[in-house]
Amino acid sequence: MYSLGIDIGSTTSKGALLADGNRIVATALRNAGIGTDGPEEVVKELLRASDLDEGQIGVTVSTGYGRTLYPEAHYRVSELTCHALGAHFIFPGIRTLIDIGGQDAKVISLDGAGRMSNFQMNDKCAAGTGRFLDVMAGILQLRAGDLAGEAALAESICPISSTCTVFAESEVISHLAQGVNRKDLVAGICESVATRTGSLAKRVGVTPPLAMSGGVALNEGVRGALSRYLGVEILFSPLAQFFGGLGAALYGYQTYNKEN
Amino acid sequence: MTNQEILSVLAEAAGNPKKQLHHHLSQGRKVVALAPVYAPEELIHSQGFVPMGAWGADLELQEAKAFFPAFICSITQSIVELGIRGAYEGIHAMVIPTLCDSLKVLTQNWKHAVPSIPLIVTSYPQNRGIPAAQDYLKSGFVQISEKLEELGGTPFSEEALAKSIDLYNRHRKAMRELSSTLGKHPRISARQRSDIFKSAHFMRKEDHLELVEGLIEGLSDQESGGLPHRKEDGPASRTRVITTGILADHPRLLNILDETGFHLVADDLAHESRQYRTDAPTGGAPLDALVERFCKQQHCSVLFDPGKGRASYLADLATRENARGVIYFMTKFCDPEEFDLVPVKRNCDAAGIPFLSIEVDRQMSNFSQARTALETFKEMIEQRRM
Ligand code: SF4
Numbered sequence: 123m124y125s126l127g128i129d130i131g132s133t134t135s136k137g138a139l140l141a142d143g144n145r146i147v148a149t150a151l152r153n154a155g156i157g158t159d160g161p162e163e164v165v166k167e168l169l170r171a172s173d174l175d176e177g178q179i180g181v182t183v184s185t186g187y188g189r190t191l192y193p194e195a196h197y198r199v200s201e202l203t204c205h206a207l208g209a210h211f212i213f214p215g216i217r218t219l220i221d222i223g224g225q226d227a228k229v230i231s232l233d234g235a236g237r238m239s240n241f242q243m244n245d246k247c248a249a250g251t252g253r254f255l256d257v258m259a260g261i262l263q264l265r266a267g268d269l270a271g272e273a274a275l276a277e278s279i280c281p282i283s284s285t286c287t288v289f290a291e292s293e294v295i296s297h298l299a300q301g302v303n304r305k306d307l308v309a310g311i312c313e314s315v316a317t318r319t320g321s322l323a324k325r326v327g328v329t330p331p332l333a334m335s336g337g338v339a340l341n342e343g344v345r346g347a348l349s350r351y352l353g354v355e356i357l358f359s360p361l362a363q364f365f366g367g368l369g370a371a372l373y374g375y376q377t378y379n380k381e382n
Numbered sequence: 383m384t385n386q387e388i389l390s391v392l393a394e395a396a397g398n399p400k401k402q403l404h405h406h407l408s409q410g411r412k413v414v415a416l417a418p419v420y421a422p423e424e425l426i427h428s429q430g431f432v433p434m435g436a437w438g439a440d441l442e443l444q445e446a447k448a449f450f451p452a453f454i455c456s457i458t459q460s461i462v463e464l465g466i467r468g469a470y471e472g473i474h475a476m477v478i479p480t481l482c483d484s485l486k487v488l489t490q491n492w493k494h495a496v497p498s499i500p501l502i503v504t505s506y507p508q509n510r511g512i513p514a515a516q517d518y519l520k521s522g523f524v525q526i527s528e529k530l531e532e533l534g535g536t537p538f539s540e541e542a543l544a545k546s547i548d549l550y551n552r553h554r555k556a557m558r559e560l561s562s563t564l565g566k567h568p569r570i571s572a573r574q575r576s577d578i579f580k581s582a583h584f585m586r587k588e589d590h591l592e593l594v595e596g597l598i599e600g601l602s603d604q605e606s607g608g609l610p611h612r613k614e615d616g617p618a619s620r621t622r623v624i625t626t627g628i629l630a631d632h633p634r635l636l637n638i639l640d641e642t643g644f645h646l647v648a649d650d651l652a653h654e655s656r657q658y659r660t661d662a663p664t665g666g667a668p669l670d671a672l673v674e675r676f677c678k679q680q681h682c683s684v685l686f687d688p689g690k691g692r693a694s695y696l697a698d699l700a701t702r703e704n705a706r707g708v709i710y711f712m713t714k715f716c717d718p719e720e721f722d723l724v725p726v727k728r729n730c731d732a733a734g735i736p737f738l739s740i741e742v743d744r745q746m747s748n749f750s751q752a753r754t755a756l757e758t759f760k761e762m763i764e765q766r767r768m
Contacts, residue, residue, distance in 0.1 A: 187750065200758040203765070226751070238762045240731075243755055 123180040125378065126168060127370025128161055129201065130188030133224035133252070134337065135160035138208075138367035139168045139179075143375035148172040149364045155224070156188035165194075181374035185366050187225065197377060202230055202241050204369030205335050210236035211368055212359050217329040220348070220356075221365070222319055222338035224252040229323045242326045248287040250318030252338050257287055258311045261294055262304055266341075269308050273343030276309035285318060309343065316347035323352060333357040335365040385600040388593050389574050395581035396631075399434070400469060402584040406432045407472045412534060414502075415470055416583075417461055417478040417488060418628070419652045419684050421504060422523055422672050424662065427587070428546040429527065429535035431474065435583025436461055437653055439469075440632055440744050449491040455715045456744035457628065458488040465496035474533045477526075479504040481684040482718050502529050508686045510677040519673045543668040550662070553587045556594045557658040563601050565647035565703055568620045570601075572639040572646050576631050579654040620645035621760055624700050626726070627711030628683075628719055629653035630742060634749050642756045648703045650696055651711070656682050683718035692722055693729035700735050706763045707736035709756075714743035736763050 125143065129136040133155045139147040150167035154160030161184075169175060184195035185204040192198075201221075209219045210232060219230045227250050231240040248254050252266070259266045280302050284290040290311075297307055315338065332354050338344055339362035349356045361368070383391075395402055406413050414426050415436040423433045438460030446463040464470060476499050478489045489503050505522055507515035527538045536542070560578065564570050578597070582590050623644050629651055630636070639646065649655045662668075662675035679685055681692040700708055708730050713719055723739060730737035738759040740752050 187754075200754050200761055202754070202758040203761040237765045238758070240737075241755075241758060241762070243751060 123375065123378070124172075124174060124178055125371040125374040126165065126179050126182045127204065127367040127372070127374060128164060128182065128184050128186075128192060128195070129204065129364075129366035129370060130161050130184060130186040130192060131155045131201075131224055131366075132187050134363075135164045135186075135188075136364050136367045137161075137164040137168050138364050138371050139172050139174075140368070140371040140375060143372055143379075146361075146368065147174075149361065149367065151363060155186075156191060161188070161192050181378040183370040183374035183377075185370040197374060199370060199373050201366050202228055202243075203238060204366045204373060206230050206232055206236070206238045207369030207372045208365030208367070209333050209335055209369070211372055212361060212365065213331065213333050213357050216331050216333050216357070218323065218326070218332040219365075220319060220323055220332065220334050220339075221336040222251060222315070222334070222344070223336045224256075227251050227319045227322060229319070229326045231326050231329065240326050242322055244319070244322055249285045249290070250315050250322070252336070254287050254290070254315055255311065255338065255341070255344075257291060258294060258308075261291060261298075262308065264308070269312060270340075270342040270344075272305050272308040273312045276305040277303065278306050278309075279313055280306040280310040282307075282310045282314040285314070290314065309347075312341065312343035313347040313351075315344050316351050320348055320351040328352050328354060330354045331357055333359070333362075335362045337363050339363070383593075383596055385597060388597045388600065389570075389577070392581040392590075392593060393574065393577040395585050396577040399439075399584045403434060403470075403472060406434070406586070411586075413473045414530075415473050415476045415499075417476065417485065418457060419481050419485075419656075419682070420479060420506075420676065420679070421477050422526060422676075424546040424550045424672060425523060425527060425538075425543060425669075426477070426530060426535075427550070428542040429530045429538065431530065431535055432586055433477075434473070435653075436464075436470070436476065437583065437629060437631075438744050439464060440746070443745065446491075446495070449495055450487065453715050454487060455484045455713055457713065457716075458484045460744045461488060462491050462495050465492065465499065470496070470499055473499060474535075475500045475502050475529070477502045477504060479506060481506060482716070484716070500529075500533060502526055506676065510679075510686065516670075516673050516677060519676060520669060523669060523672060540668050543672075544664075547662045547664065547668055547671055549587055549591070551664070553582070553591045553594070554658040554661055556591055556598065557582065557655070560594050560598050561648055561655055561658075563598055565622075567601055568645040571636070572644065573633060573636040575646055576636050576654075579649075579651075580631050582657075583653075619643060621707070621763055622647045622703065622705045623707045623709055624648045624650065624696070624703060624705045625709045625711060626650040626696055627652070627742070628713040628716055630711040632742065632746060635742065635746070635752060638749060638753045638756055642753070642760050644709075644756070644760065647705050648699055650681070650692070650699065652682060652684070683716075683722045690722065690725040693725040696726055697729050697733040697735060700730075701733070705735075707738065707759060709759070710737065710739040711742045712739050714741050736766070 148171040150164045152160040152163045183197045184192040189198045221228045227244040233239045414431040426433045438457040445466040446459040660679045662671040681695040
């Protein structure tokens, strides 16, 4: 049976298609989230890539900030539940997951069986999220995707002390005015996100193995800084952005089987 | 009255405190407002006033900002905002206790921001277990009584106070009984439960007691309580939880609890059940009984509790009520509650009780994060069942 998970975030839509709850058939991503045709595009892409038509999909589950806005879904599940399921699918035995998305950050504890046992979300604030990185990249005339490469070339880390995105913006500008090297600044920006999220993780408790999910997981600069801050290795999968969609597809498969 | 009719009267009172105030005034009654968390209500009642709770309101702060830094809890700020906007016009006094730092600040700000309404400050002893605390509290109550008399109240009378204590004890007993009855009735929504408790702050206790007793009787009659199924899902699938914190009365938040499928089977909110846990003893001198009642109160963040007994109290309450989780509504910038959060969470974790804390305040406009957290919490609890 094919199950489809669609993760509708604030800035992106991600989807995954699973066969029999154990084989990834396709994944798709569009840089268009809530209120756009991103989710429909992702579903179309999944069908195209897997050479299936809609009628062959047994169950569809939506998740993410925009989960209620996808009427075709059979179930709607919170993104934390889905990220936990998806992470456990990729990394069985995982005990802590840090998800940094476009708008918020979440830390999830899992028990040995892969069930969520605790979670914490950041407090309605852009600091420590993908949004923070986007804003900072904008000031430095970089693309968010270039930040990790820049940070890797830093000679030292220029610390950013403001946690608030707006204040951090002026801080970065004043550092630039003082002639601070851009690469060192980028390293400081990555570290700022890492410490912010790291302290959230410490509130939940950090038990290894630990993995990261969400778009920011792709940023090696943040990953490295977070690993140093927490003193643990961080598992990374190139599918990190699809954990939500994968978990949604998995949830659909499991729930469908239970109910039928 | 049917259960549904009683619930509508209580909802109407909970949603329209101003209307209640004007009703009291139009009946020629004198009203005294009570800021959180505790007040010697029986004393105020016995001297001929209607005590009305003033726990602020969900509104945008404008005028109050001139009096408070941003990091003071929005309950106290909204009380000043309402005061400046004239919402309390007609009342005889505002009673403010000094139970937390924000409330201490509120006493001073009230004097300056709302000079037209007299302030009565109630000071409580920290260490309530020693005889000196009782003497201190009693002398404070005597001063309040004198002040009430100056404000047009009837002179202090032991007989009248004994009667008021009796009424308040009956009301407290009824509220405790109602709370446990509601634990058996998943068809009563979180919103309705909140309305029942909230309306108690605005109505005369005599009137509220009558309605609550009627509701208890009506609910015990039939399993369904004569109430319709809730539309969102079958009551069987509701997840039993208890709530704790200072207050959680925002309609949108309550609706999310309902839509997500929670059944609030008991609470430890200062605004709700904490008001009703402890009775005043009867038989002795009534003023001593009021003092004793306050000194006996326990498990509250604003009452000195070196052993943090609230943590085990909550775990026991959850177990007794067969609750599957504890939701801690953390009022933003409330330091007494922030201090308690850690021991409460640790205790729940140790007891294997799922625990969620959600930040709330009187300025909430975006509820999507609260919704996600509550939905996830429900899913987490359900996963454990599998
Ligand atoms: S919410 Fe907390 S800080 Fe505010 S008045 Fe109540 S106890 Fe004090």
